[in-house]
Amino acid sequence: MANKPLNVGLIGGGRGAFIVNPHQKAIHFDGTRRVVAGALFPDPKIALEEAANWPYPIKGYGSYDEMISAQAGLPAAERLDYVLIVTPNFVHFDPAMKALKAGIPVFCEKPLTVTLEESAELVKTVRSLKIPFGVAHTYLGHWTSRLSRYIVRSGLIGDVRWVDSYYLQGWLATKVEATGVQQAVWRTNPKMAGGSGCGGDIGTHALMQLRYVTGLDVTDVSAQLETFVEGRALDDHFTIYCKLSNGGKALVRATQIAIGHKNDLGIEINGTKGTLIWRQEEPECLTVHLSNQPDRVYWRGAVSPGDGFLPKDMPADLMAEPTVPPGHPEAFHDAFARLHRCFEADIRKWKAGEPFACDGSKYANVEDGWMGIAFIETCLKSGGSQGNWTAMPKLG
Numbered sequence: 001m002a003n004k005p006l007n008v009g010l011i012g013g014g015r016g017a018f019i020v021n022p023h024q025k026a027i028h029f030d031g032t033r034r035v036v037a038g039a040l041f042p043d044p045k046i047a048l049e050e051a052a053n054w055p056y057p058i059k060g061y062g063s064y065d066e067m068i069s070a071q072a073g074l075p076a077a078e079r080l081d082y083v084l085i086v087t088p089n090f091v092h093f094d095p096a097m098k099a100l101k102a103g104i105p106v107f108c109e110k111p112l113t114v115t116l117e118e119s120a121e122l123v124k125t126v127r128s129l130k131i132p133f134g135v136a137h138t139y140l141g142h143w144t145s146r147l148s149r150y151i152v153r154s155g156l157i158g159d160v161r162w163v164d165s166y167y168l169q170g171w172l173a174t175k176v177e178a179t180g181v182q183q184a185v186w187r188t189n190p191k192m193a194g195g196s197g198c199g200g201d202i203g204t205h206a207l208m209q210l211r212y213v214t215g216l217d218v219t220d221v222s223a224q225l226e227t228f229v230e231g232r233a234l235d236d237h238f239t240i241y242c243k244l245s246n247g248g249k250a251l252v253r254a255t256q257i258a259i260g261h262k263n264d265l266g267i268e269i270n271g272t273k274g275t276l277i278w279r280q281e282e283p284e285c286l287t288v289h290l291s292n293q294p295d296r297v298y299w300r301g302a303v304s305p306g307d308g309f310l311p312k313d314m315p316a317d318l319m320a321e322p323t324v325p326p327g328h329p330e331a332f333h334d335a336f337a338r339l340h341r342c343f344e345a346d347i348r349k350w351k352a353g354e355p356f357a358c359d360g361s362k363y364a365n366v367e368d369g370w371m372g373i374a375f376i377e378t379c380l381k382s383g384g385s386q387g388n389w390t391a392m393p394k395l396g
């Protein structure tokens with residue numbers, strides 16, 4: 001049956017978990033994907049209880065090992081079409097690798113892994129198996145991120161000179177981890193989060209937004225990783241001056257101590273002909289400034305090709321992406337849904353033995369994930385040498 005929904009298995013997501021919630025809504029958004037199974041918690045007994053209490057029926061497993069190894073014995077119609085990994089960072093690599101080796105596509109939360117060696121292993125495996133793999137860089141899923149990418153990469157604001165890509169939060173301005181808040185406890189523990197706290201958690205989103213929209217890579221960094229909250233084991237403030245692959249420069253910055261800022265991710269790109277500005281907390285529009293012209297504000301769903309700035313021949317896939325009419329606001333969940341929708345399209349092609357893209361144009365792929373970890377490791381090196389310019393490694 002061509003339109004049978006894809007079956008998704010969750011890895012993580014039980015007992016007070018956060019990011020599983022938007023993901024599972026996004027999976028069900030179109031009726032063409034559904035969650036059917038889960039290994040939701042590290043303790044097998046609790047994992048099964050959590051699955052039994054899930055708001056709709058799913059098959060519970062005591063562990064992800066069990067869930068993955070059970071697939072081979074299931075009838076084809078019941079097998080998982082992909083797994084979603086929503087565990088803390090240190091539990092990304094192992095389930096991802098095991099799922100890939102069992103022939104199951106993977107959609108994994110960011111940052112991809114906690115070491116570059118692990119990320120490189122995943123890249124190697126995905127390339128050799130030629131299997132879909134996505135990384136959940138949520139904000140690429142906003143239609144306005146797609147439009148920003150088109151505008152900048154088409155050269156409509158000229159050559160990129162300077163980018164300010166940022167993610168500002170204030171929720172870790174005090175020692176929240178000492179109060180036992182689950183999300184703060186593992187995010188501030190180097191064994192669970194990786195070598196950088198703030199940088200790994202949200203600096204990677206700012207980096208990915210820059211790379212996605214401009215098509216440029218960071219080649220060298222001069223990094224300052226700072227910890228403002230006393231006794232915290234990882235950075236909570238991350239300020240990185242970057243050289244870009246076209247000779248331009250950028251600031252990639254993130255903080256968790258800026259009281260009042262919630263999920264203030266945004267990007268400003270200054271080109272030789274104009275400037276583009278976008279903020280995810282107001283994700284329905286972007287602004288373009290051109291010299292000696294009135295400012296242009298482009299709203300999702302209300303864009304007219306051939307308006308004197310945008311060309312007549314806008315890409316069909318950009319214009320056709322399903323949306324509700326403008327003025328009925330899209331936001332965070334819609335962005336997640338757009339990522340899962342595009343991942344689904346690649347999985348359906350892969351299942352049919354057809355070529356599939358998985359090229360980073362619709363959602364971040366495993367190479368993008370590797371780049372995020374390479375960036376963090378390079379920033380740690382530079383930060384450890386008082387911000388000396390340090391070159392990024394290259395992915396072979």
Ligand SMILES: NC(=O)c1ccc[n+]([C@@H]2O[C@H](COP(=O)([O-])OP(=O)(O)OC[C@H]3O[C@@H](n4cnc5c(N)ncnc54)[C@H](O)[C@@H]3O)[C@@H](O)[C@H]2O)c1
Binds near residue numbers: 019110
């Ligand atoms: N894309 C985004 O916008 C975004 C936002 C928030 C978090 N994240 C990422 O999502 C991941 C999870 O973050 P969170 O805030 O939801 O964390 P969380 O602590 O709320 O949830 C993690 C879940 O994983 C479970 N878990 C841990 N080890 C497990 C194991 N071995 N087997 C099964 N389940 C296990 C925990 O019990 C919990 O249910 C992190 O990698 C984080 O960086 C991404």
